Amino acid sequence: MNKQLTQSRIRAFGLLLFFIAFSFSISFSVVKGDKKDSLTTVLSSFLQTDTSGVAGILFGRLDSLNTNARIWTEGAIDEKNDLRLGCPTSKPCLAFIVLKERIDLGTTIDRWFPEDSGFTKSHVITINHLLLNSSGIRDYVPLIPIHSDSAITPTNSIDCAYRNQPLLFSPGTGFEYSNTNFNIVGRILELHTGKTVQQLFRQYFGAYAVSLRIDDGKGNYPRGYPKPWPYHWISPGYAGGFIGSATDAMRTFAYISTQPEFKIMTRWYSAGGSVSDETSDHLLGLGVFGKSNFAGLGEAVVYEGNMGPCQMILARVRGSIFYIASAHNIGPSQLSDLFQRLIVLSIQYP
Numbered sequence: 001m002n003k004q005l006t007q008s009r010i011r012a013f014g015l016l017l018f019f020i021a022f023s024f025s026i027s028f029s030v031v032k033g034d035k036k037d038s039l040t041t042v043l044s045s046f047l048q049t050d051t052s053g054v055a056g057i058l059f060g061r062l063d064s065l066n067t068n069a070r071i072w073t074e075g076a077i078d079e080k081n082d083l084r085l086g087c088p089t090s091k092p093c094l095a096f097i098v099l100k101e102r103i104d105l106g107t108t109i110d111r112w113f114p115e116d117s118g119f120t121k122s123h124v125i126t127i128n129h130l131l132l133n134s135s136g137i138r139d140y141v142p143l144i145p146i147h148s149d150s151a152i153t154p155t156n157s158i159d160c161a162y163r164n165q166p167l168l169f170s171p172g173t174g175f176e177y178s179n180t181n182f183n184i185v186g187r188i189l190e191l192h193t194g195k196t197v198q199q200l201f202r203q204y205f206g207a208y209a210v211s212l213r214i215d216d217g218k219g220n221y222p223r224g225y226p227k228p229w230p231y232h233w234i235s236p237g238y239a240g241g242f243i244g245s246a247t248d249a250m251r252t253f254a255y256i257s258t259q260p261e262f263k264i265m266t267r268w269y270s271a272g273g274s275v276s277d278e279t280s281d282h283l284l285g286l287g288v289f290g291k292s293n294f295a296g297l298g299e300a301v302v303y304e305g306n307m308g309p310c311q312m313i314l315a316r317v318r319g320s321i322f323y324i325a326s327a328h329n330i331g332p333s334q335l336s337d338l339f340q341r342l343i344v345l346s347i348q349y350p
Contacts, residue, residue, distance in 0.1 A: 038345060039072050039342060039345055040072055040074070042338075042341060042342060042345065043059065043072055043073075043342075046074070050075065050328075053076065053224075054076050054223075054224040054226070054327065054328050055075045055224060055326075055327065055328045056073070056074065056075035056223075056224040056327030057073070057074050057077065057327075057338070058071065058072070058073045058079070058081075058083070058246055058323075058324065058325045058326075059071070059072045059339075060072070060246045060323040060324075061250075061320055061321070061323075062247070062250040062254055062320065062321045062322075062323075063319070063320045065208065065254050065255060069247040069250055071247065072342075075327065076223045076224030076327045076328070077224055077325070077326075078223075079246065079247075080220065080245060081219075081222045082211065082219030082220045082244060083221075083245065083246055083249070083312070083325050084215065084219075084221070084236075084307055084312075085243060085244055085249050085305075085312065086236070086305035086306070086307050087179070087182075087239060087240040087303065087305045088249075088303035088313065089212075089252060089253070089314065090236075090238060090241065090242050091239065091288075092287045092288050092314075093201060093204070093242075093256070093287075094182055094185050094197075094287060095131050095286045095287025096204070096256050096259070096261055096262075096265065096287070097189060097201075097204055098131065098185065098188075099264055100259075101189065101192065103188070103189075103192060104127070105126065105127050105131070106128060107127050108122065108124060108125060108126055109126070109130070110123040112187065112188050112191050113162075118163040118164040119163060120162065120165060120166060120167055121136075121167060124171050125137070126171070126172075127185070127188065128286075129172055129181075130181040131181070131185065131287050132269055132273050132286065133175055133181055133284075134171065134173070134271075134272065134273040135171050135181055136168045136171050137167060137168075137176075137178050137180050137181055138162075138176065139161065139177065139178040139180055140152070140158075140160050140180045143160050143161055144156075144235065146230060146231045147231060147232070148228040148229055150231065150232050150235070151232045152232065152234065152235040152237070153234060153237065154183040154186055154237040154238050154239075155187070157183050157235075157237055158180060158183055158184055158187065161178075161180040162180055162184070172272070173272060173273075174271065174272060175271035175273075175284070179239035179240065181239075182238060182287075183237045183239050186237070186238030197214070198214050201214075205252045205255065208248070208252060208255045209244060209248035209252045212242060212243075212248050212249075212252060213242065213243060213244065214241055215234070215236070215241050215242065215243045221243075222310075222327035224326075224328050225327055226309050229309065230308065230309060236307070250314075250321040250322075250323050253314055253321050254321045257316055257321070265285050266285045266290065266301060267285060268284060268290060269284045269285065270284065280292065281293070288301050288303060289302060289303050289304075294315070294317060294340070295340040295343060295344055297343070297347065298317075298318065300315055300316060300317040300318075301315060301316040302315045302317075303315070304332060304335075306332050309328070309329055310326050310329065311326050311329070311330055311332055311335045312325040312335075313335060313336065313339050315339070315343070317343055317347070318347065320347075322339070322343050324338065324342065
């Protein structure tokens with residue numbers, strides 16, 4: 001009888017352990033599911049006050065080129081839309097191609113933009129200065145008419161902001177975020193290789209990002225984008241004028257970040273162009289920007305872009321690529337705060 005009692009107790013104890021484990025697994029899965037769902041909840045609540053019908057937010061995460069991107073959308077933007085990707089995609093790509101083509105960063109630009117043709121101090125401005133925004137060449141964007149019928153080509157922008165114009169400071173002695181610098185980089189690549197920037201992007205990134213291309217005004221844009229677009233689609237030029245899917249934007253940067261050139265791009269500098277001690281919160285690289293402790297998650301590459309009617313941010317945090325884009329003018333600081341919140345949620349509950 002004692003034996004039977006012992007066996008009964010063992011069976012009862014086993015059943016108890018089973019039910020405890022089963023209950024715990026259900027509880028854990030529900031909690032984890034709720035946290036995953038909270039990404040959508042956060043996006044939805046963020047747009048609750050919109051009554052215009054044009055607001056839209058997209059958030060994405062890509063862990064590697066061998067995995068599928070995860071995309072969350074809310075409002076007037078879709079996963080398969082052609083987004084105006086802006087500077088966070090164009091400028092790192094241009095810097096990467098310069099390094100891949102093995103163009104000496106110390107080369108002065110007078111070879112392509114001679115001083116006797118009006119290109120101020122081109123004999124002392126180097127490609128490195130252009131990539132670090134330390135050339136002293138002013139940004140063309142505030143100088144051009146903002147109108148949907150006003151087409152400003154990269155060459156136009158260079159003539160407008162640089163030819164026969166004074167520099168803001170001596171090359172290598174300061175910092176000025178200038179889209180003109182990267183239109184010049186694009187032209188140098190074309191003159192050096194004999195290929196268009198579009199062809200170079202296809203050569204280096206086409207296998208990973210088939211939708212990536214220069215804006216032609218005919219993309220499958222988010223329905224939240226204003227119509228007509230407030231300035232001509234060609235005006236951002238090589239500095240920020242590419243379109244493509246959010247997935248392809250992430251895949252492009254994921255590819256770049258796996259290449260040896262990425263270590264050169266993320267060698268951090270101070271605003272004046274000297275090597276940084278990395279104590280600053282804002283870090284400067286070749287065509288990229290960083291933060292020493294982004295959202296409490298450590299050092300990260302974080303490139304924030306603002307095209308006026310919409311904003312976007314591309315980041316590499318703890319080896320994963322994150323992307324956020326708006327279909328409307330949300331305001332850079334608001335988007336940055338939302339982006340950080342979503343990244344933290346995504347990392348805590350992958």
